[in-house]
Each structure stands twice: as C-alpha cells, then as structure tokens.
Amino acid sequence: MGDYLLLIVSAILVSNIILARYLGNCPFLGVSQKMDTAVGMGMAVIFVVTLAGMITWVVQYAILNPLGLEYLRTIAFILVIASLVQLVEMFLQKSIPGLYRALGIFLPLITTNCAVLGIAIINIQEEFDFMQTVVFSFASAVGFTLAMVLLASLRERFPTARIPSPFAGMPIAMITVGLLALAFLGFSGLVD
Numbered sequence: 001m002g003d004y005l006l007l008i009v010s011a012i013l014v015s016n017i018i019l020a021r022y023l024g025n026c027p028f029l030g031v032s033q034k035m036d037t038a039v040g041m042g043m044a045v046i047f048v049v050t051l052a053g054m055i056t057w058v059v060q061y062a063i064l065n066p067l068g069l070e071y072l073r074t075i076a077f078i079l080v081i082a083s084l085v086q087l088v089e090m091f092l093q094k095s096i097p098g099l100y101r102a103l104g105i106f107l108p109l110i111t112t113n114c115a116v117l118g119i120a121i122i123n124i125q126e127e128f129d130f131m132q133t134v135v136f137s138f139a140s141a142v143g144f145t146l147a148m149v150l151l152a153s154l155r156e157r158f159p160t161a162r163i164p165s166p167f168a169g170m171p172i173a174m175i176t177v178g179l180l181a182l183a184f185l186g187f188s189g190l191v192d
Contacts, residue, residue: 053137
C-alpha cells in the first residue's frame with residue numbers, strides 16, 4: 001500500500017506530467033482560460049489516460065513483446081489512443097449527449113495530447129506491473145487536471161488584474177506556469 005501511495009504522490013506532485021515532465025503543454029495552455037473547460041478537459045483526460053494506460057500495457061505485454069515487435073510501440077500506442085478516444089466519443093454521443101456536448105471539441109483533442117502517449121510510454125519504460133500502471137496513469141491524469149485547474153483559476157483573474165501591456169495575454173500565462181512549476185518543484189523532497 002505504501003508503494004502505491006508513493007507512486008500517487010510522485011505522479012501528482014513531484015513528477016507532474018505538465019509542470020515537471022513538460023508533456024501536454026498545448027492543451028494545458030489552450031484550455032486553461034476558463035475553469036469549466038479546464039475541469040471538463042481534466043475529467044476527459046483522467047478517463048482516457050487511465051483506460052489508455054491499461055490497454056497499452058496489455059498491448060505491450062500480450063502482443064508486442066511475445067511477437068518481438070517492441071519497436072512498433074509508438075505506432076501501436078497511437079493507434080490504441082486514437083481508437084479509444086473515438087470509442088469514448090461515440091459512446092458519449094449516444095449514451096450521454098449532455099456530457100458529449102459539454103466536452104465539445106476537447107474530447108477529440110485528447111488524441112493529440114502528447115501527455116497521453118507519454119504516460120503510456122513511461123509505464124512501459126518504468127516496467128510497472130498492471131496495477132502500478134493503472135495507479136500511475138490515473139494519478140498522472142489527476143496531476144494534469146490539478147495543474148490545469150490551478151492555472152485556470154489564476155487566468156480567470158487576469159482580466160481584472162492590472163497587468164502591464166507587454167505582459168498581457170500569453171506572456172503572463174507563461175510566467176504563471178513558470179511560478180507554478182517552481183511551486184511544484186518544492187514537492188521534490190517528498191520522494192527520493
């Protein structure tokens with residue numbers, strides 16, 4: 001149990017997929033202007049990353065390794081992630097149309113989120129077993145969501161703040177992301 005707790009704290013705070021590993025910055029900056037879109041994207045990412053982690057682990061250890069096709073990992077994982085996002089999109093469109101409309105364009109954008117592929121590859125590189133893969137994938141996606149929600153909560157205040165004109169827009173967002181990354185760096189002493 002302690003190993004899983006350490007893995008969770010590490011994935012969410014210490015090795016945050018956005019603020020420490022710098023994966024998934026495009027949707028992080030693009031969707032973090034409003035809190036509701038950041039939360040919606042975060043929930044979709046949690047769902048897709050967790051499922052993608054499980055499925056890619058099975059693909060790696062049940063198909064690629066036994067057949068000696070490890071070199072096809074990236075292509076296979078991209079196909080799995082794209083197919084998974086399509087299936088999730090079709091399921092939501094038919095079963096939960098309200099959620100499908102609320103997520104809008106954000107669900108298909110998960111296919112191009114490099115954090116999803118990065119987490120799947122990290123699972124294999126770290127040689128996690130299946131349960132560790134599930135825990136790490138879920139915790140990494142929660143870390144992604146946490147960082148996005150924190151940035152969105154700060155960016156929603158920018159219009160009422162007195163920001164010098166050279167820093168308005170993306171410059172102040174990048175400075176804020178840098179400060180968030182420094183704050184998360186403070187957690188690095190928690191896990192050795």
